[in-house]
Amino acid sequence: xxxxxxxxxxxxxxxxxxxxxxxxxxxxxxxxxxxxxxxxxxxxxxxxxxxxxxxxxxxxxxxxxxxxxxxxxxxxxxxxxxxxxxxxxxxxxxxxxxxxxxxxxxxxxxxxxxxxxxxxxxxxxxxxxxxxxxxxxxxxxx
Numbered sequence: 001x002x003x004x005x006x007x008x009x010x011x012x013x014x015x016x017x018x019x020x021x022x023x024x025x026x027x028x029x030x031x032x033x034x035x036x037x038x039x040x041x042x043x044x045x046x047x048x049x050x051x052x053x054x055x056x057x058x059x060x061x062x063x064x065x066x067x068x069x070x071x072x073x074x075x076x077x078x079x080x081x082x083x084x085x086x087x088x089x090x091x092x093x094x095x096x097x098x099x100x101x102x103x104x105x106x107x108x109x110x111x112x113x114x115x116x117x118x119x120x121x122x123x124x125x126x127x128x129x130x131x132x133x134x135x136x137x138x139x140x141x142x
Contacts, residue, residue, distance in 0.1 A: 003091050004084035006124040007105045007114035013038045016047070016072030020055060023071050027052055034102045036112055037075045044111040046104045048075035081106045084113065091116055092129060096136035 012026050013036040026035055037048035050071050058074045059066045081104040082091045095103055095116075105114035118137075122130050 001088040001124070002084065003082050003086045003088060003105055003114070003116060006088055006091075006120045007084065007116045008120065009114045011036060011112070011115040013041075013044065013046075013112060014050075014071050015040060016070060016075065018071045020059065020066040020069045020071065020074060023050055024052075024055060024066070032117075034115070034117070035071070036079075036104055036115065037071050038112055044113075046079045046081065046106065046110075046112045048072075048077045048079060049102065049104070050075040051102075079104050082116070083107070088124065089129075092121065092125065092133050095121070095133055099137045101137055 012030050012032075014023055014026065016037055023035055027033060033052045035050050036046050037050055039045045039047050048071075054074045054076060055066060059069060080094060080098045080100055082094055084105055084107065091103060095101070102115055102117045104112055105116060107113045118134065121133050125133070
């Protein structure tokens with residue numbers, strides 16, 4: 001089984017200048033906790049990720065007004081990615097090693113074409129592999 005068999009295709013995304021309220025509304029509308037950030041909506045080159053936790057910890061908990069900020073103000077500026085033709089097992093290894101709950105999927109040009117989240121793992125991996133991924137990504141870092 002390859003990444004293309006389990007990924008969510010064409011995930012909703014935004015640019016760094018998208019307002020945080022709009023990002024939060026996207027999360028509600030698409031029932032997700034992570035939105036990939038792309039350089040432009042045309043090229044779809046991933047430059048970051050923003051999660052509901054990023055908004056909470058980097059904005060709300062610091063007393064900053066989310067209505068005045070953009071995705072670029074709260075995003076994680078690094079992107080770990082896999083390719084659609086990579087094996088699902090390799091993808092799980094990348095998630096474990098990088099301790100990430102979601103991984104961007106990029107095509108041969110480096111453009112965003114999908115995302116694999118823990119929910120995709122739970123739906124497609126056996127119980128042992130699912131438990132291992134959850135355990136590894138949840139470990140505290142030193």
